[in-house]
Amino acid sequence: MDLAVVRARYLELRIALPEARVFYAVKANPEPDVLRTLAEAGSGFDVASIGEITLVLELGADPGSLCHANPVRTPEETASAFAAGVHLFVTDSAEDLDVLALHAPGASVLVRLAVDDSGSATPFGGKFGCSEDEAAVLLPRAAALGLDVAGLSFHVGSQQSDPKAWSGAIAACARVASSSGVELRLLDLGGGFPVRYREPVASLSECASAISDALALAFPARRPELAVEPGRVLVAEAGVLHARVVRVSRRHDGRRWVYLDVGRYGGLAETEGEAIRYRLRTPHDDGPLEPSVLAGPTCDGDDVLYREVPLPTALRAGDPVRLLAAGAYTASYASIAFNGLPPLPVHCTDSAHPVPTPRT
Numbered sequence: 587m588d589l590a591v592v593r594a595r596y597l598e599l600r601i602a603l604p605e606a607r608v609f610y611a612v613k614a615n616p617e618p619d620v621l622r623t624l625a626e627a628g629s630g631f632d633v634a635s636i637g638e639i640t641l642v643l644e645l646g647a648d649p650g651s652l653c654h655a656n657p658v659r660t661p662e663e664t665a666s667a668f669a670a671g672v673h674l675f676v677t678d679s680a681e682d683l684d685v686l687a688l689h690a691p692g693a694s695v696l697v698r699l700a701v702d703d704s705g706s707a708t709p710f711g712g713k714f715g716c717s718e719d720e721a722a723v724l725l726p727r728a729a730a731l732g733l734d735v736a737g738l739s740f741h742v743g744s745q746q747s748d749p750k751a752w753s754g755a756i757a758a759c760a761r762v763a764s765s766s767g768v769e770l771r772l773l774d775l776g777g778g779f780p781v782r783y784r785e786p787v788a789s790l791s792e793c794a795s796a797i798s799d800a801l802a803l804a805f806p807a808r809r810p811e812l813a814v815e816p817g818r819v820l821v822a823e824a825g826v827l828h829a830r831v832v833r834v835s836r837r838h839d840g841r842r843w844v845y846l847d848v849g850r851y852g853g854l855a856e857t858e859g860e861a862i863r864y865r866l867r868t869p870h871d872d873g874p875l876e877p878s879v880l881a882g883p884t885c886d887g888d889d890v891l892y893r894e895v896p897l898p899t900a901l902r903a904g905d906p907v908r909l910l911a912a913g914a915y916t917a918s919y920a921s922i923a924f925n926g927l928p929p930l931p932v933h934c935t936d937s938a939h940p941v942p943t944p945r946t
């Protein structure tokens with residue numbers, strides 16, 4: 587992980603959306619040096635569990651800079667988060683509101699709307715968020731339970747390809763505000779900002795301009811304060827995953843299989859369904875390519891990354907393979923010991939402050 591790239595991406599986000607409070611989604615890459623870099627740059631944190639809360643508080647983060655954005659919480663989890671000083675929670679159900687009222691009395695809440703995430707590489711499949719009608723009921727209910735109604739949040743799905751996804755979601759929030767009669771103090775635009783893997787994607791400034799146009803239309807009189815919960819966009823490009831070829835075999839199906847020492851369970855979970863297609867670099871990229879199956883090292887039949895990817899004919903066991911833009915949702919997804927293989931180790935460098943080479 588190159589911390590200078592994390593810093594640069596954070597700055598780019600601040601320039602694109604200067605009014606928005608930033609809660610970095612810790613799940614994307616919880617490496618302490620990454621968290622420290624972002625905290626020093628001014629970021630807050632989107633946390634999903636007491637483990638993540640403890641991690642960022644131990645690094646010196648202010649509990650007031652945290653947002654608990656995982657609405658699937660046990661009562662114990664809610665109480666521990668509140669006791670640790672977290673006072674902003676995302677919620678999406680009447681059941682969770684009851685838990686919050688009991689275990690985090692007076693906390694601030696953002697009601698999460700389910701929005702169109704069809705342009706996302708990893709859509710949520712309906713797991714989170716409520717409908718506009720439900721939100722219009724939950725907002726006054728939260729107030730009646732003594733909670734502080736901060737506003738609404740949404741997430742357009744990670745690696746969202748269409749900047750207009752934010753426009754539709756912002757319009758939906760404005761409709762809820764008007765139907766419920768609740769004035770939104772804070773609007774959390776979630777994460778989802780895309781990163782260039784194999785295909786080009788919309789830039790942060792293109793997403794920001796779609797957001798800005800939608801806000802002007804939806805809230806012509808008075809805009810709510812803004813927040814974002816970016817994960818991938820801040821850390822993916824900072825990371826290179828250094829793998830090695832374990833074996834190259836032509837198998838009975840006639841296809842050439844290339845096995846790496848890192849696979850689905852060692853950090854490349856987002857290759858499931860080929861949702862994320864990493865750019866690959868080998869020492870033979872100038873030579874001829876041939877279609878190959880790229881697989882991981884474990885005994886699991888699902889541990890296949892790509893069913894057909896062009897790879898150099900000259901690729902041999904022992905060759906290094908670099909996966910670019912692999913700093914998000916990799917190490918944090920790696921199994922701790924499946925097949926006895928160790929989790930993905932993370933090394934941080936800082937190209938803006940290189941370690942001086944000792945004089946000889």
Ligand SMILES: Cc1ncc(COP(=O)(O)O)c(C=O)c1O
Nearest residue numbers: 611655744777778815816817818
């Ligand atoms: C609630 C929540 N916030 C933020 C994020 C970060 O999203 P992304 O990495 O797409 O920016 C996620 C990721 O799934 C999420 O579930």
